[in-house]
Amino acid sequence: MTTVRTKTAGAAGATEAAMTAKPRPGSRGFNTPSPGRTAVRYLLLLLVLLLVIGPFLWQLSTSLKGPAEDVYTSTPAFLPDQPTFGNYAKVADTIPVWTYALNSVIVAAVCITGNVVGCTLAGYALARLRFRGTRLVLGLFLTTLVLPGEVTIVSQYVLVRSLGLADTLAGVALPGSIAMLNVLLMRTAFAAVPAELDQAALVDGANVWQRLWHIGLPNVRGMLSVIVIFTFIGAWDDFLWPLIVLNDPQKYTLTVGLQYLNGTFSANPRLIAAGTMIAFLPIVVVFGVCQRFFFQGVEEGAVKG
Amino acid sequence: MTHRRWFTPWLLAGPAIVWLAVFNLWPAVNTVILSFTNAKPLGGGQFTGLENYGRLLDDEQLADALLNSIVFMLVCLPLLTVLPLLLALLVQRRIPGITFFRTAFYTPVIASAVVVALIWGWVLDDRGLVNGVLQQSGLTDSPVSFLTGRWLLLFSAIALTVWKGLGYYMVIYLSALANVPPELHEAAAVDGAGPVSRFRHVTLPGVRPTMVLISALISVSSLRVFSELYVLSHGQGGPGGRDMSVVMLIQMYSRGFNGHLGYASALSLLLFVVTLGPMLFLMRLNRKAA
Numbered sequence: 001m002t003t004v005r006t007k008t009a010g011a012a013g014a015t016e017a018a019m020t021a022k023p024r025p026g027s028r029g030f031n032t033p034s035p036g037r038t039a040v041r042y043l044l045l046l047l048v049l050l051l052v053i054g055p056f057l058w059q060l061s062t063s064l065k066g067p068a069e070d071v072y073t074s075t076p077a078f079l080p081d082q083p084t085f086g087n088y089a090k091v092a093d094t095i096p097v098w099t100y101a102l103n104s105v106i107v108a109a110v111c112i113t114g115n116v117v118g119c120t121l122a123g124y125a126l127a128r129l130r131f132r133g134t135r136l137v138l139g140l141f142l143t144t145l146v147l148p149g150e151v152t153i154v155s156q157y158v159l160v161r162s163l164g165l166a167d168t169l170a171g172v173a174l175p176g177s178i179a180m181l182n183v184l185l186m187r188t189a190f191a192a193v194p195a196e197l198d199q200a201a202l203v204d205g206a207n208v209w210q211r212l213w214h215i216g217l218p219n220v221r222g223m224l225s226v227i228v229i230f231t232f233i234g235a236w237d238d239f240l241w242p243l244i245v246l247n248d249p250q251k252y253t254l255t256v257g258l259q260y261l262n263g264t265f266s267a268n269p270r271l272i273a274a275g276t277m278i279a280f281l282p283i284v285v286v287f288g289v290c291q292r293f294f295f296q297g298v299e300e301g302a303v304k305g
Numbered sequence: 306m307t308h309r310r311w312f313t314p315w316l317l318a319g320p321a322i323v324w325l326a327v328f329n330l331w332p333a334v335n336t337v338i339l340s341f342t343n344a345k346p347l348g349g350g351q352f353t354g355l356e357n358y359g360r361l362l363d364d365e366q367l368a369d370a371l372l373n374s375i376v377f378m379l380v381c382l383p384l385l386t387v388l389p390l391l392l393a394l395l396v397q398r399r400i401p402g403i404t405f406f407r408t409a410f411y412t413p414v415i416a417s418a419v420v421v422a423l424i425w426g427w428v429l430d431d432r433g434l435v436n437g438v439l440q441q442s443g444l445t446d447s448p449v450s451f452l453t454g455r456w457l458l459l460f461s462a463i464a465l466t467v468w469k470g471l472g473y474y475m476v477i478y479l480s481a482l483a484n485v486p487p488e489l490h491e492a493a494a495v496d497g498a499g500p501v502s503r504f505r506h507v508t509l510p511g512v513r514p515t516m517v518l519i520s521a522l523i524s525v526s527s528l529r530v531f532s533e534l535y536v537l538s539h540g541q542g543g544p545g546g547r548d549m550s551v552v553m554l555i556q557m558y559s560r561g562f563n564g565h566l567g568y569a570s571a572l573s574l575l576l577f578v579v580t581l582g583p584m585l586f587l588m589r590l591n592r593k594a595a
Contacts, residue, residue: 033398044395045406052410052471058434059424072432122321131314137322144329146584148529150552151577152332154559154569155339159332178324208308208317237417239532240552244559255419262423263539269427280420287415291408 056280063087063273071269087274091261094271096250097278100257104279107173107242107253108235114177115231116224122178123186123220124212128198138187144180150240157244167247176235182227189223190216225293229286236283254279336577339570346564357571367572370549373459373534374579377466377550378527384467385523386516389474394508396475397482407479411472418469422536425465426452458543462533469533470526474519478512485511518590524583528576531556551576 033041057078064083065071091097125131126138156175157166165171193216201211217224239255246252252260258275308314315322340357344350361367396407413421428434429451436448451461489507498506531552534542542549542557549557551572558569 038400041395041398041400048392048395049406049409052413052468055424055428055468056412056416058428062427072437076434076437118320118324121317121319125314125317129308129314129317131311134314137318137325140325140330141321144325144333146581146588147329147333147577148525148580148584150529150531150555151573151580152329152336154555154566154573155332155335156328157559158335158339158344158566159328175324175328178321178328180321180325180329183321208313212317233415237415237419239417239419239535240556244556255417258419258423259536259540262426262536269430272423273427276420276423280416283415283417284412287408287412291411 059273059276062269063277065270067270087270088278091271091274091278095257095261095275097254097257097275099250100252100254101278101282103169103251104236104254106169108232110170110173111177111235112228112231114173115179115182115227118178119182119186119227120217120220120224121212122183123188124190124216126183126187127190128211128216129208141180141183145184153241153244156241160245166245167251168245169251169253171245172242172253173235175241176231176238179231182231185223185227186220189220193219222293225290229290229293232286233283236279336570336573339567340574342567344566344570346560346566347562349567353567357568360568361571361575366546366549367551367554367575369547370551370554373548373550374528374530376459377463377530378524380460380463381467381470381523381527382520385470385474386519388467389471389519390478390512390516392471392475393478393482394504397479407476410475413469414472416469418532419536421465421469422533425461425468426537429461452537453544455544455547458534458538458548462530462537462548465533465537466530470523474522477519478515481512481515482508514590518587521583521587521590525580525587528580551579 058076061078061080062071064085064087065080066082066084066086069081126134126141160166160171160175163171165174197215197219198211201215206214237255238253239259242253242256243259246256249257249260258272258279261275262272341352341354342350343353343356392410396403396410430436431448431450431452435451436445439445439449440447449457451457485508489511490503493503493507529552530550534548534550535553535556538548542553555569555572555576558565558572
């Protein structure tokens with residue numbers, strides 16, 4: 001959804017401008033910048049790095065500061081005096097933070113399973129099997145993309161409540177466990193598999209399930225990984241929907257639980273910082289391990305804009 | 306014949322079609338139906354005609370929310386179309402360690418908005434890091450109320466939205482930059498064009514379609530703001546609830562004793578109408594790109 005092919009316009013303008021510009025001194029080629037330039041580039045990179053990572057480190061540092069250390073000091077200290085994990089234990093005394101983490105894992109697991117199975121099957125049918133109504137179904141899937149999730153959130157809540165799933169983790173997980181965008185992505189992935197492979201298997205007498213399992217699936221692993229990762233992130237980070245569905249503080253997911261901690265016990269920034277890190281670090285680990293899929297995913301448009 | 310039994314495709318697509326109908330199409334239809342009723346979280350549901358829509362017109366909180374969205378958009382549009390492009394140019398060259406920098410710059414994107422808002426809430430607290438530095442350096446005598454001022458709170462939310470969005474749009478620009486033929490740059494360089502003139506005459510025309518795409522994405526996301534404002538304001542929406550967004554209003558009316566699902570649905574339809582323009586524009590861009 002997010003890749004855009006660029007046009008090669010502007011070449012004329014470039015050469016026109018080049019005519020009037022002075023030739024550059026030095027005999028270095030275009031692709032070997034001077035050491036000075038490279039140094040400036042690294043300096044700028046470090047500056048941005050400080051701006052981007054700084055707040056996270058500040059939060060991490062706050063979460064490690066003991067009760068004796070003044071966190072409000074006007075001379076901010078980035079390194080804790082005596083680093084302690086005490087706040088992580090204490091946050092678990094204040095809110096059931098590990099239960100919240102488990103709840104988030106459960107929701108994410110249901111969403112991932114649903115999306116992998118549901119979107120693979122539907123994507124395969126839409127891309128590879130000819131049947132009446134394909135166009136209509138496809139059109140309906142596409143139509144849902146112009147609907148921001150927030151627009152239908154009220155009536156989704158009404159629906160989930162009438163299914164008796166209000167205030168349950170199932171109610172949180174169910175609506176997103178087959179995402180329309182992922183169906184379309186899987187359809188695109190299956191459509192890119194060479195048709196000759198399918199035909200050869202068909203000649204050999206393979207049925208639909210065998211073709212899906214042995215020919216389709218091995219060729220769409222990349223897209224499946226992207227969907228798994230983005231579904232995990234989406235479920236883990238989601239806030240508005242679980243906030244609407246859940247009432248009982250025992251059933252909160254991590255994000256809702258953190259807001260609860262923030263609203264109820266705003267006195268101690270060390271505890272909030274510890275809670276924030278509990279929600280943040282797992283995502284960082286997942287991101288670190290599978291980062292190449294992330295960038296691939298963004299390029300292939302696995303994020304609904 | 307690609308399959309022996311006629312219902313095989315329906316069996317495969319079945320679950321997804323059920324989800325499409327139950328969790329997407331029906332709620333969309335029901336939003337319209339509910340918007341003509343006085344449905345409450347606890348009972349109600351009589352048809353009340355256009356009452357909810359009349360209420361939209363003289364809801365001052367909604368007027369504030371729409372104003373907030375416009376301010377959000379006006380500030381985010383220039384910042385988030387330009388800064389990520391500069392960032393992409395900075396990380397474009399494959400120098401040693403660049404993967405680390407790219408990954409690090411993307412980190413705020415994958416963090417939950419709640420996590421990011423809690424972190425910034427602490428940084429911008431009356432007794433937090435920024436106020437500490439400001440007072441220490443003598444720039445201000447008393448703490449700046451980043452989180453409790455009517456406009457300051459909104460601008461704090463905008464600041465963290467920009468901060469969180471940088472990496473996302475950077476990656477989009479990176480793939481656009483990769484499609485600008487290097488020969489153009491080489492030719493311009495051989496002809497003696499400096500970096501600035503190459504940026505203006507080679508890079509900018511090359512990424513212009515991406516800029517348009519990103520502007521549309523930002524327009525939509527400015528209208529959908531929720532978590533950042535909600536968490537920064539502890540769910541209160543700032544002084545007098547004047548820092549609400551439309552989605553915050555929807556959330557507020559969908560719960561509790563003062564809830565009004567009918568009115569929340571009317572608000573949802575309003576949100577749909579204002580996002581429809583940029584959404585359709587985005588769909589057209591995607592179809593062109595595909």
